[in-house]
Amino acid sequence: MSDTPKRKRPLVADKRYASKTRTTAKKPAKKAAPARRKAPKKRAKRSGITGFLTAIISWVLRLIWKITWRLTAVVCLALALAVGYHYTTLPPLEALLDGRASGSVTMLDRNGAVFARRGDQFGGVVTANSVSPHLKNAVIATEDKRFYRHFGVSPRGIASAVRINLSEGRGPLSGHGGSTITQQVAKLLCLGEPYDPSAGISEKQYEANCRRNSIQRKAKEALFSMAMEAKYSKDDILSIYLNRAYMGGGAYGAEAAAQRFFSKSAASLNPAESAMLAGLLTAPTTLSPTNNLDRSQNRAATVIRLMRDQGYLTQAEADAAQASPAELSAEAEAQVGGYFADWMISEIPDFMRSTTSDMQIKTTLDQRIQLAAEEGLNWVFENKVREGSKAQAAIVIMSADGAVRAMVGGRKAKVSGVFNRATQALRQTGSAFKPFVYAAALDLGYSPNDLIEDAPYCQNIPGSGEWCPRNYTNTFKGLVTLTEALKNSLNIPAVKISESVGRELVSRVASQFGIESDLAAGPALALGASESTLTEMTGAFAGILNGGSSVTPYGLVELTIMGDQEPLMGRGGGIGERVIQESAARQLVYMMEKVISEGTGKRAQFDGRELAGKTGTTSAAKDAWFIGFSADYVAGVWMGYDDNTPLKGVTGGGLPTDIWREAMMRIHAGLPHNPLPMDAPVPQSGLGDTQPAPAPQPRRNEGTIIDQVLRDIFGGSGSGSSGRAPSGGDR
Known part of the structure; x- marks a missing residue:
């Protein structure tokens, strides 16, 4: 037994790190036992009616879902196919930018300035x-x-x-x-x-x-x-x-x-x-x-x-x-064009209106005169017509050859596409028709100094009974010259002369002067019982001014497709064939000058100019007219209601004459005083103006021979005035 005590181990750790050459055998780790999966909990089946209903609802929902997504897929496919089809029909972008069905119309006035555009404009x-x-x-x-x-x-x-x-x-x-x-x-x-x-x-x-x-x-x-x-x-x-x-x-x-x-x-x-x-x-x-x-x-x-x-x-x-x-x-204000531009569009031939080409029209319009006409009409309505009046008025102004210089078809001038009373309204002409009666007579050889009796006069109209025309004043003047009868707008002398020369001749003269509307067949023809448009009537008066030749009013001078050099069409109007002799026309101008200087149209006077014209008022005062001319321009004015309501206190010698004067006064500002083309009748030596004078061949009048002819035809001039007849003469 040894006495040596056991050696204690040092208080140090063993080698912390193993030698690179020594390895420590490790026991393999035990494999973990696989985890047992928990069995899913089984839903407790509902029994009875609740379970049955739940199953039915679940089945219906699954069915709806299956139908819905399949139907949705079909709809989406059909939609895609439809969109795809339209996609293939779409043209290139450039082909879709100008889609006008017709072209534009650019209008130039007589000086070449643009005053209106119409049609489908594409800038x-x-x-x-x-x-x-x-x-x-x-x-x-x-x-x-x-x-x-x-x-x-x-x-x-x-x-x-x-x-x-x-x-x-x-x-x-x-x-x-x-x-x-x-x-x-x-x-x-x-x-x-x-x-x-x-x-x-x-x-x-x-x-x-x-x-x-x-x-x-x-x-x-x-x-x-x-x-x-x-x-x-x-x-x-x-x-x-x-x-x-x-x-x-x-x-x-x-x-x-x-x-x-x-x-x-x-x-x-x-x-x-x-x-x-x-x-x-x-x-x-x-x-x-x-x-x-x-x-x-x-x-x-x-x-x-x-x-x-x-x-x-x-x-x-x-x-x-x-x-x-x-x-x-300012240009846009001026380029409305109004009634004149609408009239020009109506003059384009039908076959040209469907073209997509842009057109240009040179016209007769004078924008200075157009403005004067508009201002004249507005001034009268603002200063002489009661506020709120629905009365309408229209003005047409043209040269003696029928070139229309201005047109106002109603009180609103800055409009387009509306009713044009200057070209579309057919209205009774009243006494404004009488110059054509005297034109027929003068062309046959009557003289402005020939005498006619203004006295009660009646006719028996087959199927209508007795017809007795009356004067506006319901008075009679006895023996008067043709000039006096016209300047005072006496009805009875006009009817007698019409019957003497023949209604057919009077109708023919009026038609040849440009009144295209149907003319009355009875004796009331002489009193303006027929209808006409203001443009027709103004054109007919232009024929008197130009020496007795017919006139077709026109505004279109030349129509050209933009980019072309040659025009497609030219002027569609102007002076036509002679209707009456120039000497007769000059005498008629003389008689019509007396209407303004001494007769029913005295209110038309301005600036001491020589002017001629004729007033007109229809039966019951539904229409009032004044048409007249200077040596430079002819102007016609109509006034009335669109629904034929009678005018109150308005005659042709009143407000229409005022409108005429206001427009013509502005038009003639700065123009020279040119004389009218008229001839005063030369009385026979030693005889006064009211005595019968020798007439040119064929000789057909001697004193009051017209009355004698009528007495032979109708058995007397008539002594009663019980029959009703127009009394459209003017004051």
């Missing part, structure tokens, strides 16, 4: 990026504020429109349409269906058909819109819209409208002008500034508020635009 192609940014923003703000975010159709917009329509008591598709700009372009393109004249419908019917709102049409419109969205970019679609949309005043597209209303390019429009054009898209004809500037400005104010609300304008910019609303340019 040139613009793009969404070439127009003023203000115009682009105004159109989007007004027509489709989500334009850049939808796929051609706006479900939200449609739902909103249907809700508004139903709330206002209309059908879901009546009224607000909820159409996007893309859908509006689809309508403008008529869903790719071009107009076919051989289809048997008019262009208006075609356009109405394109814009109908049936469910089938709206569905096709949606497909066409989505196809456009796939074919063209958003800016391309907006460009089509800015080129094809009608903006009033005959202007199609932004460039034409900018030139038409503001005489500037669409690229340089300011916010106020842009807002006005965008506002026109809702109702271009009603809101057109050439029709109603105030209404157009009010609509533009609404557009400016929309632009401000959507962030296109700052508050300061909106306030500035509201404070300075857009105004028509």
Whole structure:
């Protein structure tokens, strides 16, 4: 046994790191036993009626889901095929920018200045990026504020429109349409269906058909819109819209409208002008500034508020635009054209109206004279007609060869496409017809100094009984010269002369002078019982001024297709064949000069000029006329009511004569005093003017031979005046 104690182990760790050469054998770790999967809990089956109902509902829902996704897939496929089909039919962008059905007409006055534009005006192609940014923003703000975010159709917009329509008591598709700009372009393109004249419908019917709102049409419109969205970019679609949309005043597209209303390019429009054009898209004809500037400005104010609300304008910019609303340019004011321009459009042959070519018409219009006519009419209505009167008036002014220098077809001059009382209104002529009775007599050899008896006179009209004409004053003057009978507008002498020379001759003379309307067949022909237009009557008086030759009033001098050198048609009127001898015409002018210097037309006098004319008032004063001329111009004035209401206290020698004087006085300002082409009758030596004078061959009058002839025909001049007859002579 050893005494040595056991050696204690040092209080140090064993070698912490094993030698690189020594390895320590590690016992392999025991594999963990795989975890047992818990068996899923089985749902407790519901028994009874609850379980049965749950199973049925679950089955129905699965069936609905299967049907729905399959049906959705079929619909999407059909939709894609339909959109794809329309996609293949869409033409290149360039083919869609000018969609006019007819061309424009530019009218030049006698000096070559543009005074009117008509037809479908197209100022040139613009793009969404070439127009003023203000115009682009105004159109989007007004027509489709989500334009850049939808796929051609706006479900939200449609739902909103249907809700508004139903709330206002209309059908879901009546009224607000909820159409996007893309859908509006689809309508403008008529869903790719071009107009076919051989289809048997008019262009208006075609356009109405394109814009109908049936469910089938709206569905096709949606497909066409989505196809456009796939074919063209958003800016391309907006460009089509800015080129094809009608903006009033005959202007199609932004460039034409900018030139038409503001005489500037669409690229340089300011916010106020842009807002006005965008506002026109809702109702271009009603809101057109050439029709109603105030209404157009009010609509533009609404557009400016929309632009401000959507962030296109700052508050300061909106306030500035509201404070300075857009105004028509001076050129646009002058280029309305009014009644004269409408008349020119009616003169274009039918076969040329459907062309898409732009035309230019040189006309006879004198804008200085046109302004004078308008001012003269307005002055009389403002100063001599009671306020609120609905009476209308018309003026036509022409040269002796029938070249129409001015035309006013109603009290509103700055209009287009309205009823033209100068060319369309057929009205009884009254005593304004009497110069043609005396023209027939003078051409047969009567003298202005021949005598006729103004006394009670009656005729028995077969089938009508006794007819007894009366004078306006219901008095009789006894023996009078033809000149006195005309200047005082006496009815009985006019009827006697007409019966003496023959109604057929009087009708023929009037027709050859240019009165194309049917003339009365009875003795009342001499008193203007027939109807005519103011333009016809004024043209007939021009024939008297020019020495007795017929006149066809005309305004068109030359019509040319833009770009062509040779005109397609030339002047359609002017002086025609001789109707009466020049000597007879000069004597008639002398007699008509007495109407103004001494007779019923005294109020027409101005500046000491030689003037001739004739007043006219119809039975019951439904129409009042004054037609007369200087050596330079012929002017006709008609006044009355459109519904034939009698005029109160108005005769041809009253307000119509005043209008004539005011217009002619302005027209002749600065012109020399030229003498009328007239010959005073030379009395026989030693005889007074009221004595019978030798007449040119054929000799047919001696003293009061007219009365003797009538006594032989009718058995006396008549002693009673109980029969009713026109009394259309003037004071």
